[in-house]
Amino acid sequence: MMNPTTPNDPFIIAGKTYSSRLLVGTGKYKDFEQTRAAIDASGAEIITVAIRRTNIGQDPNQPSLLDYLPPSEFTILPNTAGCYSAEDAVRTLRLARELLNGHKLVKLEVLGDPNNLFPNMPETLKAAKTLVDEGFDVMVYCADDPIQCKMLEDIGCVAIMPLASLIGSGMGIINPWNLRLIIDQATVPVLVDAGVGTASDATIAMELGCDGVLMNTAIAGAQDPIRMASAMKHGVLAGRQAYLAGRIPRKYYDADPSSPLEGMIHSRSNA
Numbered sequence: 101m102m103n104p105t106t107p108n109d110p111f112i113i114a115g116k117t118y119s120s121r122l123l124v125g126t127g128k129y130k131d132f133e134q135t136r137a138a139i140d141a142s143g144a145e146i147i148t149v150a151i152r153r154t155n156i157g158q159d160p161n162q163p164s165l166l167d168y169l170p171p172s173e174f175t176i177l178p179n180t181a182g183c184y185s186a187e188d189a190v191r192t193l194r195l196a197r198e199l200l201n202g203h204k205l206v207k208l209e210v211l212g213d214p215n216n217l218f219p220n221m222p223e224t225l226k227a228a229k230t231l232v233d234e235g236f237d238v239m240v241y242c243a244d245d246p247i248q249c250k251m252l253e254d255i256g257c258v259a260i261m262p263l264a265s266l267i268g269s270g271m272g273i274i275n276p277w278n279l280r281l282i283i284d285q286a287t288v289p290v291l292v293d294a295g296v297g298t299a300s301d302a303t304i305a306m307e308l309g310c311d312g313v314l315m316n317t318a319i320a321g322a323q324d325p326i327r328m329a330s331a332m333k334h335g336v337l338a339g340r341q342a343y344l345a346g347r348i349p350r351k352y353y354d355a356d357p358s359s360p361l362e363g364m365i366h367s368r369s370n371a
């Protein structure tokens with residue numbers, strides 16, 4: 101059977117090919133052991149880490165996430181969760197680059213409101229420009245606004261990551277029409293980031309034509325995170341396969357029998 105992601109369907113981010121189109125966060129787990137077990141079950145190869153919240157070496161006296169998820173096994177994607185200005189986000193990612201020995205692939209998010217965690221797009225655009233100019237490969241969390249997504253792509257971001265719905269809300273894909281507009285115009289990968297609640301949300305994102313899905317809460321907050329991680333892996337694979345296979349057109353008011361009527365035994369014409 102054809103591998104659903106490689107080699108005939110490569111998923112490439114910043115020039116590197118990955119097998120898994122599921123990217124996962126590392127926050128909200130019980131402990132680092134559970135984080136590792138869930139990530140193994142998810143099959144994710146790219147894992148995102150909130151530099152302001154998770155120790156990856158900032159505090160040498162505390163356990164480091166990297167002891168459980170070493171960069172030799174995973175692509176670490178430092179993110180700027182908790183940053184509310186371009187300046188803070190850029191400073192955080194410069195620190196990440198130092199901690200990770202010159203690592204370039206980062207996830208930018210600049211939040212605009214502590215209650216709804218919606219992105220602050222003017223600050224996001226400003227930070228993206230600075231980071232790209234400094235040589236970072238920027239995957240960017242953003243509003244599902246096709247115009248601003250295009251601006252981020254024009255700046256040079258390597259992946260555009262519109263929210264499906266509010267971070268941690270589990271509300272799934274609120275605006276599939278906007279997502280389609282963003283996907284149709286993009287020449288870099290588009291990933292849904294934030295708001296996935298269960299496996300069918302991930303499947304729908306992939307069926308719409310997203311290149312991948314990034315999630316955290318739906319896995320870490322599930323009653324059984326390991327099992328949910330596995331469900332997400334399969335949800336993403338199923339959605340990608342369905343997208344590539346090409347769904348049948350919807351016929352809103354027409355039925356179409358599953359078996360052909362022509363030559364039917366005992367049909368009226370044969371009677």
Ligand SMILES: CC(=O)[C@@H](O)[C@H](O)COP(=O)(O)O
Pocket residue numbers: 125148181209241266267268269270293294295296314315316317318
């Ligand atoms: C933008 C951001 O921070 C996301 O990476 C978030 O962590 C994932 O959102 P969910 O927790 O809703 O999946």
